[in-house]
Amino acid sequence: GENVEQHPSTLSVQEGDSAVIKCTYSDSASNYFPWYKQELGKRPQLIIDIRSNVGEKKDQRIAVTLNKTAKHFSLHITETQPEDSAVYFCAVLNNAGNMLTFGGGTRLMVKP
Amino acid sequence: KAGVTQTPRYLIKTRGQQVTLSCSPISGHRSVSWYQQTPGQGLQFLFEYFSETQRNKGNFPGRFSGRQFSNSRSEMNVSTLELGDSALYLCASSRVGGGNTEAFFGQGTRLTVV
Numbered sequence: 001g002e003n004v005e006q007h008p009s010t011l012s013v014q015e016g017d018s019a020v021i022k023c024t025y026s027d028s029a030s031n032y033f034p035w036y037k038q039e040l041g042k043r044p045q046l047i048i049d050i051r052s053n054v055g056e057k058k059d060q061r062i063a064v065t066l067n068k069t070a071k072h073f074s075l076h077i078t079e080t081q082p083e084d085s086a087v088y089f090c091a092v093l094n095n096a097g098n099m100l101t102f103g104g105g106t107r108l109m110v111k112p
Numbered sequence: 113k114a115g116v117t118q119t120p121r122y123l124i125k126t127r128g129q130q131v132t133l134s135c136s137p138i139s140g141h142r143s144v145s146w147y148q149q150t151p152g153q154g155l156q157f158l159f160e161y162f163s164e165t166q167r168n169k170g171n172f173p174g175r176f177s178g179r180q181f182s183n184s185r186s187e188m189n190v191s192t193l194e195l196g197d198s199a200l201y202l203c204a205s206s207r208v209g210g211g212n213t214e215a216f217f218g219q220g221t222r223l224t225v226v
Contacts (some may be wrong), residue, residue, distance in 0.1 A: 032213075034214065034215070036217075042219070043202065043217040043218060043219045043220060044155070044202070044217045045217070046214055046215070046216065049214065089154075089155060094168075096167070096168070097208075097213075098143070098145075098160045098162065098167040098168040099145070099157050099160060099168045099170075100145065100157065100204075100215060101157065102147075102154055102155040102156075102157075103154075104154045105154055105155075
């Protein structure tokens with residue numbers, strides 16, 4: 001089955017700095033890659049996603065890049081703010097479209 | 113538009129008991145997936161239902177089962193509860209099962225087994 005690895009597991013940055021989280025996956029047939037943000041005690045919320053036919057997608061301070069050849073994708077957050085502090089999960093949808101496999105999560109802490 | 117709703121929010125059960133959790137998807141969403149979230153294991157896929165059919169199942173024992181009704185609402189059942197079943201159970205719905213579509217999560221049911 002699909003194997004998704006996410007790094008780092010924790011990340012501490014100063015407010016205003018950038019943060020980058022990287023995920024690798026194993027199934028080259030996968031073609032949909034969402035990112036979720038989970039604040040303490042709340043549900044995971046989709047913040048950005050990318051499909052295999054594009055290499056980069058941006059939404060304000062958040063961007064995702066995808067390298068299908070190398071089978072990795074990354075989340076980039078610029079100008080971090082304290083409210084960006086949360087756990088971030090990458091995920092990969094299988095080719096059949098019926099299972100999301102999640103990375104282990106990254107706890108991002110933005111220090112004011 | 114109402115989001116994904118899970119009931120109950122919290123449950124405390126005793127070892128050996130069984131439990132049923134419910135998930136009402138977003139209107140128009142026909143795919144419902146279930147996940148177990150624990151601090152040590154992250155988000156683990158349990159199963160996915162589409163049009164009342166289980167299309168995929170994760171690596172969990174047979175004590176974990178589910179079903180989906182004609183209105184797309186889904187239930188999951190855990191029998192003979194063990195202490196290790198304590199976790200946050202999340203369901204997610206998406207508009208269609210196949211293809212690349214966004215999945216939206218409910219707020220979860222926190223199950224504690226004592």
